[in-house]
Amino acid sequence: MKDVATSHLPSRRRFLQLGSAALLMPFSQGQTVAAKPSLLLPGSDGYRQACTLFNSRLKPKPAAVKSCLTEDDVISGIKWARENKKTISIKSGGHCFEGYCMADDSLSLDLSNMNAMSLDAASNVFTVAPGAKLRQINDFLLAKGRVLPAGSCAGVGIGGLTLGGGYGLLSRQYGLTCDQLVGIRMIDAEGNVHECEGEHPLLKACRGGGNGNFGVITQFRFRTQKAPTNLYHRRFKTSDLTPAKVKNLLETWFTATKELPRDAFSAFVLNGKSLTILLTHTDLKSQARITALMKPLEKLVTTTTRYHAPLYPAAIKTYYGRSGPLPFKNACAGMLEGFDELKDIAEALAQQVAATSGVIWQCNTLGGAIQDPAHAAASVFAHRACGYMAEIQGYWDDPAREARVVNAVDAIQTLLAQHGIKRHYCNYPDRNFANPQNAYFGAVDFLQTIKRRYDPADLFHHPQGIRV
Ligand SMILES: Cc1cc2nc3c(=O)[nH]c(=O)nc-3n(C[C@H](O)[C@H](O)[C@H](O)COP(=O)(O)OP(=O)(O)OC[C@H]3O[C@@H](n4cnc5c(N)ncnc54)[C@H](O)[C@@H]3O)c2cc1C
Numbered sequence: 001m002k003d004v005a006t007s008h009l010p011s012r013r014r015f016l017q018l019g020s021a022a023l024l025m026p027f028s029q030g031q032t033v034a035a036k037p038s039l040l041l042p043g044s045d046g047y048r049q050a051c052t053l054f055n056s057r058l059k060p061k062p063a064a065v066k067s068c069l070t071e072d073d074v075i076s077g078i079k080w081a082r083e084n085k086k087t088i089s090i091k092s093g094g095h096c097f098e099g100y101c102m103a104d105d106s107l108s109l110d111l112s113n114m115n116a117m118s119l120d121a122a123s124n125v126f127t128v129a130p131g132a133k134l135r136q137i138n139d140f141l142l143a144k145g146r147v148l149p150a151g152s153c154a155g156v157g158i159g160g161l162t163l164g165g166g167y168g169l170l171s172r173q174y175g176l177t178c179d180q181l182v183g184i185r186m187i188d189a190e191g192n193v194h195e196c197e198g199e200h201p202l203l204k205a206c207r208g209g210g211n212g213n214f215g216v217i218t219q220f221r222f223r224t225q226k227a228p229t230n231l232y233h234r235r236f237k238t239s240d241l242t243p244a245k246v247k248n249l250l251e252t253w254f255t256a257t258k259e260l261p262r263d264a265f266s267a268f269v270l271n272g273k274s275l276t277i278l279l280t281h282t283d284l285k286s287q288a289r290i291t292a293l294m295k296p297l298e299k300l301v302t303t304t305t306r307y308h309a310p311l312y313p314a315a316i317k318t319y320y321g322r323s324g325p326l327p328f329k330n331a332c333a334g335m336l337e338g339f340d341e342l343k344d345i346a347e348a349l350a351q352q353v354a355a356t357s358g359v360i361w362q363c364n365t366l367g368g369a370i371q372d373p374a375h376a377a378a379s380v381f382a383h384r385a386c387g388y389m390a391e392i393q394g395y396w397d398d399p400a401r402e403a404r405v406v407n408a409v410d411a412i413q414t415l416l417a418q419h420g421i422k423r424h425y426c427n428y429p430d431r432n433f434a435n436p437q438n439a440y441f442g443a444v445d446f447l448q449t450i451k452r453r454y455d456p457a458d459l460f461h462h463p464q465g466i467r468v
Helices: 012-023 071-083 134-141 156-166 201-206 242-258 282-297 312-319 346-355 373-377 400-416 438-439 443-456
Strands: 001-003 038-040 064-067 088-091 107-110 115-117 124-130 183-186 193-197 216-223 232-238 264-273 276-281 328-336 361-365 389-395
Touching: 064 071, 064 242, 071 088, 071 107, 071 183, 071 216, 115 134, 115 443, 124 134, 124 443, 134 156, 134 312, 156 216, 183 201, 193 201, 201 443, 232 282, 242 264, 242 282, 242 346, 264 346, 276 282, 328 400, 346 361, 361 400, 400 438
Parallel strands: 064 107, 088 107
Antiparallel strands: 001 193, 038 064, 115 124, 124 216, 183 193, 183 216, 232 276, 264 276, 264 361, 328 389, 361 389
């Protein structure tokens, strides 16, 4: 366990010391040279552009946006916020569903240009700055035959993804992104830099509870895995569904996926009256077992695609998603243990999804290595017992449809909450969740202790974060 505090905000000498520490950070690739540190106030050139988030439904109004390139820039931002009595929000990739990286009237520290990365050839430990995007990380690591288990969308920032958990196609095999974390650097509310590894409590808190709560994480160090050679994938499709058929398909999917091998992932995607079931895996040896498990589903759908087995680096690009900004209303729709939690509302849910075009309900497999006791003990990621995570998504092209779609999403969330679905993934936030601390986090008392130690005055104020 190691925690070295190297700097303190009020001392000018400390500022200078940190400056040289920042210059020595062991990064070798990816630093953006063209970007410049800046502090943008409302009305200044570039302010509106700096406030653009991936979700263009959000119109944030921060007191200022400070673009940071080094730890020094972060520390001077913290000083500015304290002098101007502003809270701080932190932006890495800017993909937060609710824009908590850029809270109204806060100073938003924009780390999106801090994206340097390196791989230690001997240990295969990957060091990366918070603003690196998943596409950049994949390009960098896969070229070296390594992979970091993470999410699938290209533009998501490693900062926010990791601090809240981070799940994707390889999570059942290796655990969440936060489970790969072996070290961090964090700057606290006083400007102290903490270097943590081993069993350090701050590192544990940042595995699932670190989004905008305790300080600014300026560096992550991850163990990496050997990259898979292929991604085997196939889809099952059917349309013109009735609510009763959806219920039957859902129960069959939950039964089939309960026993999936660890290298497999599946998603049940209900879009209006159409259903797509996605299935992937990385080990050819799993194919026979998975095919047997999926047999009952095959009988219920109209189309089953043949297996495709592209090379992994090419295959994951097909999951990179649309590039933004684009407007949407997405949120977690429950961390679930199984079909039982949905059986009384499956038909009503299907009916509500079908009633408004642009609304999608999706359920993804978790479980596998995510449930390993060692990962659970070393992190605060809550609800590991849940082998599934559901999400609700609402999209529109015509701005006139926004209210209709958002209302439909909200109504589905109300239905779910009324039926006891109250456990949620903090990286898929919804500002309407009641009691967000309990909905998102395990070990709330422990997280409050960490908050009191590093940010007792709530300088890093997250609208749904840890309260002291
Ligand atoms: C299109 C899309 C696809 C997604 N796909 C996946 C997926 O496959 N798997 C998955 O698990 N999630 C996925 N997500 C959710 C994603 O994990 C979260 O939105 C995540 O918070 C994004 O991180 P970010 O750095 O891009 O966002 P930001 O908006 O920059 O930050 C998100 C939160 O983290 C905090 N934060 C960010 N950086 C730091 C830092 N350096 N120090 C302290 N706090 C920080 C912010 O304050 C904010 O509260 C997806 C989201 C979108 C929009």
